[in-house]
Amino acid sequence: MSTRRTLLVGLGLLVVLALVPADLTGLGLPYAGLKRYGTYILTLWLVTAIAAMGVNLIVGYAGQETLAQAAFVGIGAYLTAITQKHGWPFGLSFAASGLVTFVIGIALGFPALRVQKHYLAFVTLAFSVLCWLVFRNESAITGGVMGIRDIERPVLFGLKLRNAQNFYWFVLAIASIMTFVLWWILRSPWGRAFTALRENPLRAESLGVDVRLYTLLAFALGSAYGGMAGSLYAPLVEFIDPSPFALGPSLLFMLMVVVGGAGTFDSAGLNGRMCVAKTSIDALRQQPEAERNYRQHVVAIYQIFPNTLIIWQLDHIEIWRAFPGRDDASQCDVEMTIYKPHDSTRPDSYWEK
Numbered sequence: 001m002s003t004r005r006t007l008l009v010g011l012g013l014l015v016v017l018a019l020v021p022a023d024l025t026g027l028g029l030p031y032a033g034l035k036r037y038g039t040y041i042l043t044l045w046l047v048t049a050i051a052a053m054g055v056n057l058i059v060g061y062a063g064q065e066t067l068a069q070a071a072f073v074g075i076g077a078y079l080t081a082i083t084q085k086h087g088w089p090f091g092l093s094f095a096a097s098g099l100v101t102f103v104i105g106i107a108l109g110f111p112a113l114r115v116q117k118h119y120l121a122f123v124t125l126a127f128s129v130l131c132w133l134v135f136r137n138e139s140a141i142t143g144g145v146m147g148i149r150d151i152e153r154p155v156l157f158g159l160k161l162r163n164a165q166n167f168y169w170f171v172l173a174i175a176s177i178m179t180f181v182l183w184w185i186l187r188s189p190w191g192r193a194f195t196a197l198r199e200n201p202l203r204a205e206s207l208g209v210d211v212r213l214y215t216l217l218a219f220a221l222g223s224a225y226g227g228m229a230g231s232l233y234a235p236l237v238e239f240i241d242p243s244p245f246a247l248g249p250s251l252l253f254m255l256m257v258v259v260g261g262a263g264t265f266d267s268a269g270l271n272g273r274m275c276v277a278k279t280s281i282d283a284l285r286q287q288p289e290a291e292r293n294y295r296q297h298v299v300a301i302y303q304i305f306p307n308t309l310i311i312w313q314l315d316h317i318e319i320w321r322a323f324p325g326r327d328d329a330s331q332c333d334v335e336m337t338i339y340k341p342h343d344s345t346r347p348d349s350y351w352e353k
Contacts, residue, residue, distance in 0.1 A: 006183075014176055017042075021165050039164040040236070046168075046175040047232045052256045053182055054225030059257050061186065062218030063198030064112050068124040069226045069253045071131035072101045074245030076230025078135065081148040081240055090154030090235070097231035098224045105223025109216040128250055135242035147241030151234050161235075171232055178225065185221070194218060 021042060023033035034042070051073050058066045076097035083093040111123040135142050142148070153161045154170070161167040185191055193214045196204035205211045234240050 003187075010176075010179070010183075014172070017172055018169060021168055033165075036164045039168050043164070043168045043171050043236055046171050047229050047236060048256075050175055050178055050232070051226045051229035052253050053178065054222035054229070055253045056222075056257045057182065057185075057194070057225070058218050058222035059254065061191065061194040061198060062215065062222075063201075064109075064215065064218060065117060065121040066124045066219070066222065067121050067247070067250045067254065068108065068128040068131075069222070070245045070247070070249035071128040072105070072223045072226030073230035073233060073249070074131060074135055074240075074242070075101055075104065076227035077234040077240050077245070078142055078148070078230075079227075080231040080234045081151050082141070084152060084235075085148070094228060094231045097227040101227025101230075102220045102224040105220040106216050108223065109219030112215050112219060113212055125247070125250075128247055132242055132246050135245060143241070145241060147239055149239045151238045151240070153235040153238070167236065171236070174228075174232065178228070182225075190214070190217070 021034040021039040024031040051069055054072070055066060055069050058064050079097045079100060080090070080093040083096060084090065088096075108124065108127055112120050115123060136145060138144070139146070153167055155161065156170060159166065161170050186194070193204070193209050196207070196209055197211060197214050197218075201211050233244075
């Protein structure tokens with residue numbers, strides 16, 4: 001898809017998402033918009049998609065492993081909650097969350113220079129558990145299991161975003177900017193270097209790619225996306241405690257990327273729905289009249305959903321390509337795109353096919 005067509009599709013999708021919660025009856029259209037809970041679910045989807053974009057950058061494009069994204073979301077959420085309690089404006093808290101998680105992501109990326117695959121996953125898993133223990137036990141800072149409550153939503157140019165719809169549009173604007181930034185990164189020389197690093201690190205290094213630099217950069221950028229997602233999550237729910245930042249959500253972030261197709265640009269936003277679907281289904285348990293239906297159908301619903309996504313995204317699953325009848329059945333191995341230095345005096349700056 002050409003750049004112009006991609007931008008037009010993205011702009012059209014942005015307009016549709018902006019109109020989803022709005023009441024259009026005043027324009028003569030038979031659509032009353034979404035209620036507060038529906039708008040909350042859409043906002044949660046956007047926040048989840050931002051965090052999943054970070055995982056997709058690390059896992060799908062750079063070829064690394066991470067089970068620590070929920071920890072970075074927690075760091076961003078707690079940092080925003082604590083700083084806002086001390087009078088910081090939201091913009092400053094948001095920037096601080098991204099910067100702090102960017103630096104921590106660099107530190108977490110150093111083990112990736114020595115270990116790979118499941119060994120690296122264990123390292124990130126240990127970091128995730130460590131952060132969760134800090135969130136739970138350092139009650140003087142984080143509030144412990146009682147959490148931090150009454151987190152104020154931001155004020156933008158004098159407009160209070162307490163209203164669910166206004167806050168949704170605010171998060172949608174930030175998510176759109178972050179999506180565009182990631183799209184630009186992936187189309188830049190950085191993105192090409194990430195792809196070369198994923199396919200064959202030794203060959204990439206022989207062609208001039210600084211493997212050490214780009215490995216650390218992938219972890220830093222992916223972690224920063226998680227921190228900024230957490231900074232939006234805190235005012236969304238207005239109360240945080242350690243439970244949303246345990247191992248389970250990190251596995252869910254990984255599932256979103258894997259099911260949607262690691263290394264594909266639409267996987268994060270698409271599979272953010274998976275987390276939101278689970279949240280919506282679990283919410284049915286709060287309604288006594290739905291308890292029986294919940295118990296009978298929740299397992300089937302939650303298993304059908306990811307399997308439907310898998311069938312829809314079959315082209316991203318390598319084993320499917322080996323089935324008879326596929327046009328690319330004889331090409332199960334992924335071909336590496338080789339990049340060579342544009343200027344031998346600047347091997348890490350410009351790349352071309």
